[in-house]
Amino acid sequence: MPDTESATCLARWSPELRRAVMAALPEYFAWSAEEQLRYRVNLPNENREAIVAALLREHGERRPAALAKLESHGRVPLDVQNRINEWLLPLKGIGEDAFALNEHFAEDGSILDFETLLDYDRDDHAFQQNARQRDLDSYQPEPYTGALHGTWARMLVDGRLCYATLTMASWHLYGAMEDAASAEIVVCLPHHHVRGPEDGKRDKSGSIRWDMRVQANGQEALLEELQHRVWEEQFRRRSEMGRLFREQRQGACFLDDHPWECQDPNERNLLVVFSDPDALAAVRFTSFLRDCRRIERPLAELGALEVREATRMRDFVAAQHEDLVKNFDPKVVPLRKKWKVMLHPEALRDMEDDGLA
Numbered sequence: 001m002p003d004t005e006s007a008t009c010l011a012r013w014s015p016e017l018r019r020a021v022m023a024a025l026p027e028y029f030a031w032s033a034e035e036q037l038r039y040r041v042n043l044p045n046e047n048r049e050a051i052v053a054a055l056l057r058e059h060g061e062r063r064p065a066a067l068a069k070l071e072s073h074g075r076v077p078l079d080v081q082n083r084i085n086e087w088l089l090p091l092k093g094i095g096e097d098a099f100a101l102n103e104h105f106a107e108d109g110s111i112l113d114f115e116t117l118l119d120y121d122r123d124d125h126a127f128q129q130n131a132r133q134r135d136l137d138s139y140q141p142e143p144y145t146g147a148l149h150g151t152w153a154r155m156l157v158d159g160r161l162c163y164a165t166l167t168m169a170s171w172h173l174y175g176a177m178e179d180a181a182s183a184e185i186v187v188c189l190p191h192h193h194v195r196g197p198e199d200g201k202r203d204k205s206g207s208i209r210w211d212m213r214v215q216a217n218g219q220e221a222l223l224e225e226l227q228h229r230v231w232e233e234q235f236r237r238r239s240e241m242g243r244l245f246r247e248q249r250q251g252a253c254f255l256d257d258h259p260w261e262c263q264d265p266n267e268r269n270l271l272v273v274f275s276d277p278d279a280l281a282a283v284r285f286t287s288f289l290r291d292c293r294r295i296e297r298p299l300a301e302l303g304a305l306e307v308r309e310a311t312r313m314r315d316f317v318a319a320q321h322e323d324l325v326k327n328f329d330p331k332v333v334p335l336r337k338k339w340k341v342m343l344h345p346e347a348l349r350d351m352e353d354d355g356l357a
Contacts, residue, residue, distance in 0.1 A: 020054035086161035095286030145242030180310035251278035
């Protein structure tokens, strides 16, 4: 693949990118095709910053070195970040679509270690299961039914940067269940969140405590029990659907090119939902979009499943609320592990920037 991939890559490079790489790393062009490919997909941070600075200079930006430094810390405006991502993707991406996974790999690993999406997903599933078994004594490993869950990627579509989100149908429908349940719970038990006394306080490491409390007009214990039952049912149903889809072996995917209600009109996004592992096996990273189109099914089919699962979850919430109103004793408090949430200052800053905090 390296020789073919190298030729495909260079054909996509803009004159500005070619000059930027030449200025920042002239020895790149003396390397073998294999060395170039390995370097590109694991672009070192210091080289990336130098190339970004050169690109900014090529595109007439003022103070390119300072702006590249800010970009390396995620502190540039979104429109600038999008332009930099688009300029860089022909360098970092592989295959027909300049495809790049925006995910972490094992040390010395890269997307080049995996031919298909199934290869990558199986490996990631095994890693996650091993980590959970190591960290949680009582954890029972989940069988593999497809594990993609909001995996981020970038590609070029018609020469433009496109941000892609890859997920399994069972996890996508889990999101539909969450939305339906949240809305129904608010109807059954109106509530809101208020800041607790520890919210915003720092510990010795500098992390910031997140302490939000629920107020539900004296029904907090009942609300907590209802939410616990709903969460358990959502996880159970998600696992069940994963098994069912794996057994059905539809081998399909669904493509939504306008998936987010509030997405930036100048930003191109694509949601790709895969039915089961057979669908993942049919998609190669070097021909990602073409392979997805080959197994694509109408988006309306996925929409029908969303309606089904949302209706099912609303009925479940209503039935459980009715049962709790009749039988719940707030004096009997089940023993459940309480979680303390600490946020790194950078994470809190990003949440504030997104309007989430």
